[in-house]
Amino acid sequence: MSNLYFIAFFLLFLHAGNSQAYTVTQEFFTNLFSDDDIIGTANPWIISGTNIPSYKYFTDCAGVRLLGGFQILSGDPLNPAWLSKTWTNLPPHYSATISMKIYKIDSWSSDSFFIMVDGVSTQIYTWGTTTGTTDICGQSNPLINTFNPQYNEFLQTYTATINHTSPTLTLKLISSLQSWAGSWGIRELIITLNRCHLSCLTCLNASICTSCDNGNGLAPVGQFC
Ligand SMILES: [Ca+2]
Numbered sequence: 001m002s003n004l005y006f007i008a009f010f011l012l013f014l015h016a017g018n019s020q021a022y023t024v025t026q027e028f029f030t031n032l033f034s035d036d037d038i039i040g041t042a043n044p045w046i047i048s049g050t051n052i053p054s055y056k057y058f059t060d061c062a063g064v065r066l067l068g069g070f071q072i073l074s075g076d077p078l079n080p081a082w083l084s085k086t087w088t089n090l091p092p093h094y095s096a097t098i099s100m101k102i103y104k105i106d107s108w109s110s111d112s113f114f115i116m117v118d119g120v121s122t123q124i125y126t127w128g129t130t131t132g133t134t135d136i137c138g139q140s141n142p143l144i145n146t147f148n149p150q151y152n153e154f155l156q157t158y159t160a161t162i163n164h165t166s167p168t169l170t171l172k173l174i175s176s177l178q179s180w181a182g183s184w185g186i187r188e189l190i191i192t193l194n195r196c197h198l199s200c201l202t203c204l205n206a207s208i209c210t211s212c213d214n215g216n217g218l219a220p221v222g223q224f225c
Contacts, residue, residue: 024193028189030065035056045083047081048079048081061103068081068185070137074182076177080177081175088168091196092167092201096194097160099158101188103155104125104127104155104156104182106181107151113125119172132152133152139151161194164193165202169191194206199212
């Protein structure tokens with residue numbers, strides 16, 4: 001290896017060490033949160049839909065607290081319940097990792113649940129009358145002589161890393177449920193950003209800036225500023 005290559009790799013190593021994850025939010029991990037933590041913060045959640053209550057936006061399901069849940073976030077033929085929150089002034093980044101636990105509660109009939117980022121669906125789950133194996137909250141299955149799983153609950157763990165560069169990120173959750181018969185809730189939401197190198201204004205990934213925030217041009221070696 002020539003000295004020039006050695007220096008180039010050394011510079012790359014130095015710069016790569018400067019990139020880092022940035023936590024946008026981490027919420028709804030305890031069993032103690034309340035409306036104050038949902039709609040009473042400086043950056044409150046927006047909760048909307050025809051059938052949502054005017055207060056108490058949380059429920060408990062089998063010992064854990066959910067944002068939403070049984071008959072808090074349910075359906076309507078025209079305006080089903082939805083949640084949304086926007087985070088602003090995000091540092092330069094190239095992707096976002098979003099994770100949460102989603103609780104399907106009671107009767108869904110090939111209805112879908114949409115995870116949307118900046119107005120675009122990043123994940124669609126479709127759940128039916130046989131989704132879920134245990135009846136842990138919400139309404140109970142009718143006591144009839146045949147197995148009836150319609151009102152069982154189902155826990156969906158979601159984790160995805162998506163391309164994202166905007167300084168603003170809006171998360172919206174909504175279902176296609178038509179009525180009160182089915183509900184949904186979430187908990188343990190985490191959003192992290194995979195940051196650009198600290199010298200970048202924008203970047204393609206942790207190693208390649210596409211513009212600089214300090215008036216400098218891109219360096220000839222390693223694509224940093
Ligand atoms: Ca149930």
